[in-house]
Amino acid sequence: MSFTRSDQIIRLYSVLAPLLMLLSISCATVPEGDDLPDLYIGSDVDIVEPMPLRERRALQAAYDSALRPQPNRSVLGVWRPRLQLYHLTGGEDAEGLRARVQNRFGENPVYFSVEMPDANAQRLLNASYARGYFDAEINYNIVEPRDGHVGLSYEVSPGQRYQLGELRYGAEDIDREDTDAEERPEYLSTIDEAILRQLEISELRKGRAYHLDDLEQEQIRIDAALKNQGFFAFSSGHLVFDGRRDRDQKVVDLRLDVREDMPERAARQYRLRNIFLYLDYSVESEDIPEDLGELEELAEQVYVVESSERYRSSIVLNALVIEPGQLYRRADHLRSLSRLSDLGIFQFSSIRYRETDEPGKLDAYVYLTPAPSRVVQAELQAVSRSDDFAGPAVNLSYRDRNAFGGAEELSLQSNAAFETRLREDAGRVLGSYEYGAELGLNLPRVLAPFAVDRARTGSLPRTRVRGGIQSLTRVDTYRLDSANARFGYSWRSNPRLRHELDPVDITFVRPDEFAPEFEERLDENPILARSFEQQFLVGSRYAFIYSDRGIAEGRASSYLQLGIESSGAVLHALQQLSGTDNSEDNEPAAYFNTPYAQFIRTDADLRQFVPLIGSQRLAMRLLTGIGYPYGNSDTLPRIRRFSVGGTNSMRAFAARSIGPGSIPPESDTFEDRSGAIRLEANLEYRFPLSTYFRGAVFADVGNIWDLPGDGGEDEEGEFGFDSFVDDLAVGSGLGLRFDPGFVVVRLDVAFPVRKPWIDDHDGWLVQDMRPLELGWLRENLVYNLAIGYPF
Known part of the structure; x- marks a missing residue:
């Protein structure tokens, strides 16, 4: 990338501009001269009558937003650096580079005019009327704190707020004997009836405080209701409110009617x-x-x-x-x-x-x-850990959104990962590799033995059929193969709510190739051994997803996913009904000589995104989950247990490397750490660096646990309400993201802040940090390279 000399100079000014503003603090805000207009420094509005605090704040905000124009921005009401930079760069005579700097960093002066006091007084009066203060009185004074600077001070006496009285519709007056109104046109009869029905459910009730916004919202509500009754050409602008004030009772009687110039077609149903x-x-x-x-x-x-x-x-x-x-x-x-x-x-x-x-x-x-129907995607992830483990992960996906000419979505996903470490003391490679594939078919309709009213759903419901295989090998430890088939539905009840229901979810798990050392460990821990048994998982799952991201720009947004899964209940019920329960003492019941699992598992994912200044964002996430085995199972199957760590979790720790609880990791094994309970929280401050680059500062905290009584001899791995806080691991770091708009490439550099299995300093590592020493950086930094944001 190259820059012209002009670009280099403007970037130099970008750096020097703040310094110039600081140096100019001793300079006059405006040039001296009797022929120059006075600088407008703003207006103060004081409400001089007592009123409830909530209403005072709302009224004060309405007054402040009504004032025009806004004065030049200042620091502590005295120093106006942007205005000073305007004058330093030549004012209205600036040209060329000075004009460019002025337009970017400066601010044109806002001068006082003789029309300003009365114009703002009228604006304050209008703001009072809009909130029902029809007896408001406005007084003002012109203040000059020093030569060349003029401000305004307003005192507002709002008076008593008016309430709503009777609400009538124009068609009702035709039937009254005391009215001299002309006969109402016949073509209005249908729309008159529709509007009258809407007024019966109106929230503009007698005794409610008057607010102009409420009247406008009522017009919009009635328009929306009529649009659903065939009135295609009608609009809210065709409605008009007429008010009559009773100054003695402080009441406003309202009369709603359609405008006289409303075209006949607007009153017609289509x-x-x-x-x-x-x-x-x-x-x-x-x-x-x-x-x-x-x-x-x-x-x-x-x-x-x-x-x-x-x-x-x-x-x-x-x-x-x-x-x-x-x-x-x-x-x-x-x-x-x-x-x-x-x-x-x-x-x-x-x-x-x-x-x-x-x-x-x-x-x-x-x-x-x-639209183009075929999409091919590739995702690369990589991690480099402080314990010399490193390895890549690749995800490939192919999707055809119109596979058979009927909007059927055919997808094929595959994944592969490899992680290794050369252990010099043992002279051998210790690592793992994982691969898998899933084939899916989404149909734009409901396949069910019962009829579904297609017009009732706000979105198009889908039927989903998926099947896949997965294989995980821990070198010199074990291999875990699984196959899965699912049938279910997904639909939206409104733009923010999505539902996913899989009434059939079948998984077959087959562990194999146990190393002798690992078999000894299984013999010592029956609970762990049960999680590695060959077994069937036959159950159902439901997920509820709420998201208001993208609903409105510049506002806080939320995401919530709640899921519940049940396995084994149907198989157990069938065995009980058919009398084929083949369970024996200390041996689980089985189908086709393969035990089936029974458990209930729930999980939650809550995210909050809060806009700060400009493009800065605060992103927060809370992950929780718990699984409870019962009946035919003493523990959760291995593939349904929770884990933490990795590029999208606790980034200072490798995937599945910590927990349960405060159990320390073992350097001579490569065993995945998993638990029946998960608690994790993530906080990330995101900010722009340039057009395509974003920065982040983040902190992650969390862990996994066994259920009380399931840890065997490792009680430090069991969850306890009085001890779980002491088991939390903490990590932090910095992130760099390249975001051109169609893909996000992310590099997160993290380091552990607390390891709960360390006794010294209660596990905190802050006192041992040496961020300026290469040795400390080499031993503690964890590099995470991934596609997309972590959440």
């Missing part, structure tokens, strides 16, 4: 006539032609204008909720768009409506632009 499908639409196409020519009729009054050979037309018809002959409903329109998007095969989708020559009839035009 029905859909025809639906026209453009299945291979280009955004560069011309507008809708008047004559569509000969069309393919896909269903009654549903026509295909542009067909596509990429997918079947029927899947679009199945996704649409709108139908010919039905009333126009905005909710159906949005549900149809959501379901079309859920198909995953369209790059662009829209539905437009055109009024026909038949009054009250609409034609709908559905435009669909196909």
Whole structure:
């Protein structure tokens, strides 16, 4: 990358600008001269009457936001560095490089004008009226703390806040004897009835404090309700409130009506006539032609204008909720768009409506632009640990979102990982390797023995079928093979809530190739031995996922996933009902000579993302989980136990390398650490470094535990409410992320802060840190390279 001389100079100014602002503190804020206008330094608003604290704060905020213009930004109300830089760079006469620096770091002066006091007084009065203070009085004084600087001081006496009185609709007045209103047009009768029904459930109740925002929200609410009753051409702007104030009672009586100039079509209910499908639409196409020519009729009054050979037309018809002959409903329109998007095969989708020559009839035009269906992804992860273990992990995935022409998603995922360490004392390699693959098929419909009303769901429900294999080998220790098959459904109940249900989840686990040393360890620990038994897992799983990320920019967002899994209950019930329970003393029941597991397992993943200044973010995560074996099982199967550590967990520790509890790691084995309970928390401060690079400072804390009584002789690995805090491991570090917008490449450098198995200093390592010494860095830093954010 190269920079021009001009770029280098502007970057130099970027560094020197803050210094120039500091050096200019002794300079005058504005140049001297009698012919210059006074600098406006801001306005103060004082509410001089007592009122509840909550209302005072809300009213004060309304007043502060109403004032115009905003004065130049200052430090402690005295020093205005950006304004000073404006003058240092030449003011309004700045040119070239000075102008560029001024535009980026400076701030134009805000001068006082004679119109400003009365204009702001009127704004404060309007803000008072908007919150129901119709008797408010405004007084102000012009203050000059020093020559050339002018401010405003306002005193507001709001008076008593008005409440809502009677709420009537215009059509009701026609039936009153004391009204001289003209006869109401007949075409308004239908919309009058619809609005009256809405006012029956209105929250604008008598006695409620008056607030202009409440009236505007009521207009929007009624408009949304009428849009779902066929009133296609109606809008909230067609509604108007008329108020009559009673100064003695401090009450505002409201009358709602439609505007006199509202067109007749806005009061009309519309029905859909025809639906026209453009299945291979280009955004560069011309507008809708008047004559569509000969069309393919896909269903009654549903026509295909542009067909596509990429997918079947029927899947679009199945996704649409709108139908010919039905009333126009905005909710159906949005549900149809959501379901079309859920198909995953369209790059662009829209539905437009055109009024026909038949009054009250609409034609709908559905435009669909196909997206590329095949996607290939590769993900590389790598870790380098302070104990000389290192190794890569690769994940490959292929996805065809339209495998058979009906928006069926076919996916193939594979993974491989390798980790090793050359142990000089033993002269041999100690490590592990892992590989696996999964084949999945997602269907855009529900396969079930019962009918499902497709129009009731806001999104398109899917049926998921998956199967896979996985193999993990610990060199000179053991090998663990597993095969899994699942059948289930996924659907959204609203844009923020997703559900996943797998009524059938079958896993077969087969351990093999036990080393003699490991067999001895299993003989010593029956609980550990049970977790390594060959067994069936037959159960179900449900997950609830809430996410409001992307709902609104610039606000805090949350993510919550709750999952529950049950295994073995159905098999046990079938054995009991059929009388084939073959369990014996100290031996579990089995199917096809293979024991089956019985357990309940729950887990939770809570994330919070808080925006700070600019593009800075605070990201937080809490992970919890617990598994409880019962009946046919004394412990959780190995593949259902929890673990911590790794690139997306506690980054100062390798994957599955710590716990349970305060049990110390063993340097002469390569045994995975797992437990029945998990507790982990992560905190990450994310900030921009440049256009494509982001930085992070993070801290991770957590551990895993065995259930009380399941640790055998290792009681320090069991969970206890009075001791779990002492078992928490802590890590921290710095992160660098390259984020061009389509992929995130992440490098996290972490180091342990607390190891709970160390007795000295209660496990804390802060006193031993030597971040400036190469030896300490080499022994303690853990490098994590991965694709994507950790959470």
